[in-house]
Amino acid sequence: MPRRARIYVPGLPYHLVQRGNNRDACFFADDDYLFYLQLLQENLLRYDVSLHSFVLMTNHIHLLLTPQSNDSISRMMSVVGSRYAYYLNKTYKRSGTVWEGRHKSSLVDTENYLLKCYRYIELNPVVANMVGTPDEYRWSSYLVNAWNEQNQVIIPHEEYLKLGKERENRAHNYRELFAAPLSGRDVHLIRNAAHFSHPVGNARFVESVEQQIGKSLGFAKRDRPLKAR
Secondary structure, eight states: OOOOOOOOOTTSOEEEEEEBGGGOOSOOSHHHHHHHHHHHHHHHHHHTEEEEEEEEOSSEEEEEEEESSTTHHHHHHHHHHHHHHHHHHHHTTOOSOOBSSSOEEEEBOHHHHHHHHHHHHHTHHHHTTSOSSGGGOSSBSHHHHHHOOOOSSBOOOHHHHTTOSSHHHHHHHHHHHTTSOOOHHHHHHHHHHHHHTOOBSBHHHHHHHHHHHTSOOOOSOOBOOOOOO
16 A cells, blocks of 8 residues: 655644664764764755754654755655665665654644744753753754854744844743753653654644645644643
């Protein structure tokens, strides 16, 4: 049976996750991370995709992306994934697949969840007890978004730009977001949405996108707004 085609809405952000096969490592040395980032930089530009936040973990990756066409993410990830697999197999004289199937992706409610997804992604190394603070981890976008480190890969999302008029002000306000942990509910929602490729948002958000594009997104299970207490 053919796999269902992915629906990507141009101009809307997506949280993407891709894991190593059998949860095995897909990065072993600094050169591996650098090569993957080089592939990303080349193909983000080639396929007109904007990257806002990322983390490269030992055995999986998280990307926060906005495509400009309905197939640009799929085409970009296909090229990046296959070229990186070829590089890894050649470098370490191994064979077989590197990735655990296709990447998973979830449409993100920009107004309510985008900056939470930024934080969820960049806090991964802290949650995994690899570092004590996100700025200690080299292979994420935190130093770019929080400290204005120069980077050719990251393009700020409009929601991030609303944090302040000047770069220093935006970075300071972004760091302030990390002073409080994400709620358990938000972590659960973002994690589950990524696992099942469901939208990060409530039913009202999904319905508004469906009306905008004139078709169903095909998600049977949707988050519902919390009842007023």
